[in-house]
Amino acid sequence: MKAGSEPWAVSLGPIIKIKNLQKSFDGIRAIDNLDLEITKNSITAIVGPNGAGKTTLFDVITGFTESDAGEMRINNTIITGRKPEEIVALGLARTFQIPRLFKNLSIRENLLLAYNNSADKLGDDEFEEKAKRVFEMIGVSIDLDKSADDLSYGQRRIVEIARCLMRNVEIILMDEPTAGLFQKARESIKQVIKKLKQAGKTIVIIEHDMEFVADACEHVIVMDEGKSIAKGKPNEVLKQKKVLAAYIGE
Amino acid sequence: MTELTSFIPYLLQVLGTIIIFSLVILGMNLSIGFTGMLTVSHIAFFGIGAYAAAISFKLGLGFIEAIVIGTIVTTIISYILARATVKLKSDYLAVASLTLIFMVQIVAQNWDLAGGVFGIKGINRVKLPGFEISPITNQLAYVALMLFILAIVFFLLKKLVQSKFGLIFKGIRDDETAMQSLGYNTEKFKTISLIISSIVAMLGGVLYAHFITVVVPTLITFNDLLLVLGMLVIGGLGSLEGSIIGTIIFYSLPEALRFVEMPEAIIGLARYLVLSVILLIVLYIRPRGIFGKVDINESGQ
Numbered sequence: 001m002k003a004g005s006e007p008w009a010v011s012l013g014p015i016i017k018i019k020n021l022q023k024s025f026d027g028i029r030a031i032d033n034l035d036l037e038i039t040k041n042s043i044t045a046i047v048g049p050n051g052a053g054k055t056t057l058f059d060v061i062t063g064f065t066e067s068d069a070g071e072m073r074i075n076n077t078i079i080t081g082r083k084p085e086e087i088v089a090l091g092l093a094r095t096f097q098i099p100r101l102f103k104n105l106s107i108r109e110n111l112l113l114a115y116n117n118s119a120d121k122l123g124d125d126e127f128e129e130k131a132k133r134v135f136e137m138i139g140v141s142i143d144l145d146k147s148a149d150d151l152s153y154g155q156r157r158i159v160e161i162a163r164c165l166m167r168n169v170e171i172i173l174m175d176e177p178t179a180g181l182f183q184k185a186r187e188s189i190k191q192v193i194k195k196l197k198q199a200g201k202t203i204v205i206i207e208h209d210m211e212f213v214a215d216a217c218e219h220v221i222v223m224d225e226g227k228s229i230a231k232g233k234p235n236e237v238l239k240q241k242k243v244l245a246a247y248i249g250e
Numbered sequence: 251m252t253e254l255t256s257f258i259p260y261l262l263q264v265l266g267t268i269i270i271f272s273l274v275i276l277g278m279n280l281s282i283g284f285t286g287m288l289t290v291s292h293i294a295f296f297g298i299g300a301y302a303a304a305i306s307f308k309l310g311l312g313f314i315e316a317i318v319i320g321t322i323v324t325t326i327i328s329y330i331l332a333r334a335t336v337k338l339k340s341d342y343l344a345v346a347s348l349t350l351i352f353m354v355q356i357v358a359q360n361w362d363l364a365g366g367v368f369g370i371k372g373i374n375r376v377k378l379p380g381f382e383i384s385p386i387t388n389q390l391a392y393v394a395l396m397l398f399i400l401a402i403v404f405f406l407l408k409k410l411v412q413s414k415f416g417l418i419f420k421g422i423r424d425d426e427t428a429m430q431s432l433g434y435n436t437e438k439f440k441t442i443s444l445i446i447s448s449i450v451a452m453l454g455g456v457l458y459a460h461f462i463t464v465v466v467p468t469l470i471t472f473n474d475l476l477l478v479l480g481m482l483v484i485g486g487l488g489s490l491e492g493s494i495i496g497t498i499i500f501y502s503l504p505e506a507l508r509f510v511e512m513p514e515a516i517i518g519l520a521r522y523l524v525l526s527v528i529l530l531i532v533l534y535i536r537p538r539g540i541f542g543k544v545d546i547n548e549s550g551q
Contacts, residue, residue, distance in 0.1 A: 083435075102424035102428065
């Protein structure tokens with residue numbers, strides 16, 4: 001039987017599948033023969049020491065950086081060598097280590113840029129409705145007329161996530177969503193991520209905070225020197241000796 | 251009475267020059283202030299417009315034909331420039347786009363049809379029916395025509411920057427990577443922005459040729475570039491109104507020096523001194539320029 005012909009068949013397989021992925025920068029292997037699978041509608045954390053290749057992995061998946069070898073698929077569609085705009089059109093969105101909002105624009109304009117690329121409508125009713133639903137979904141209320149530049153660091157992260165959700169996305173890659181945040185803001189990001197899963201999204205996060213990973217994520221993949229060295233449930237994986245060694249740097 | 255009859259042409263001359271500069275600044279602002287592309291090639295397209303008009307005149311073609319030819323040439327060259335420089339950012343882009351200014355100048359100097367180093371002289375002012383009574387009425391009519399063209403361009407640009415298209419330009423200005431992550435082909439939009447902005451600057455050149463009636467290769471100089479950038483920065487990046495106001499302030503205040511008695515040797519220097527002081531004062535009080543929407547150091551990052 002061929003997978004992919006029925007809707008349910010798709011949901012059985014991994015939503016992201018990566019095989020033998022390679023990427024070097026000036027001879028240094030940032031991603032070294034990486035195999036990886038992300039389960040649909042799950043929260044997966046990618047952890048590992050600095051320089052393990054986590055952000056490079058996101059850059060390669062989203063097409064910002066070209067891979068040297070290997071194959072990547074989203075929902076069984078090969079995305080290797082495609083441009084960012086083609087890859088994100090498959091239902092992928094990402095946030096960045098440092099939130100990348102359009103800082104001279106209002107929050108509304110930030111969201112509008114994510115909403116329906118071809119539409120030439122400002123102040124459209126459908127757009128307003130969608131924006132309202134997105135903020136309801138993530139459980140945060142915010143004045144849309146505020147300039148993005150006036151937001152706190154934590155609010156910027158939330159608006160960046162909201163901006164991703166203005167598109168019809170299935171997968172959201174988040175690069176250190178809690179970095180630089182206080183406990184309270186961290187907690188609200190955690191709640192947002194859990195709500196996204198409830199809404200059927202697949203979430204992949206790069207995270208350093210192990211408490212956060214243990215509490216919010218179902219799967220964890222440990223990377224070190226461009227390789228995946230361990231994977232499984234957070235509680236089991238994070239106790240493994242080689243994982244601790246990678247962090248402590250033995 | 252004689253004073254008045256000589257003052258009116260002078261005033262028209264100032265007004266006409268402001269209109270021409272305004273078009274160049276509006277074009278530059280669309281690129282730099284709205285799309286975040288630090289390109290200075292608009293001076294080159296201004297030159298291309300001036301030469302398109304001068305050569306058209308030499309070949310017996312009219313004002314409208316000059317605009318059409320200028321638009322076609324500008325579209326082609328700005329498209330090539332955009333494709334060649336699309337991956338460059340900030341000062342690298344500025345330097346790359348600067349080369350076009352020298353290229354246009356060198357071509358103009360060495361091209362027989364363009365009159366070589368002597369350029370093309372004696373270009374007719376566009377004559378509007380009913381205003382051919384005297385040189386002054388004719389000049390008045392031409393300045394009115396230029397003002398009308400500027401108004402149309404301003405209106406169209408205003409519509410553009412307020413549309414979703416304009417919002418996409420601003421998004422690219424603020425963060426091109428984020429735009430790509432939202433699925434935009436930013437290279438395509440940057441190319442479109444550069445072409446439109448180049449055409450606007452080119453229009454200034456066509457108007458210039460018929461206004462000054464002489465087009466020489468030295469009309470496109472590095473000094474003019476600094477002057478134009480000063481106008482842009484004073485008015486403010488990301489504001490069309492600012493482009494007009496900046497041009498008026500930056501051009502007309504040093505003009506006032508004409509009415510101050512001073513030795514001829516220092517007039518030119520005094521002009522640049524005044525410009526520098528204006529620039530410093532404005533940027534000290536308002537770092538974003540008078541109407542600016544974006545910080546100067548943020549653009550083109």
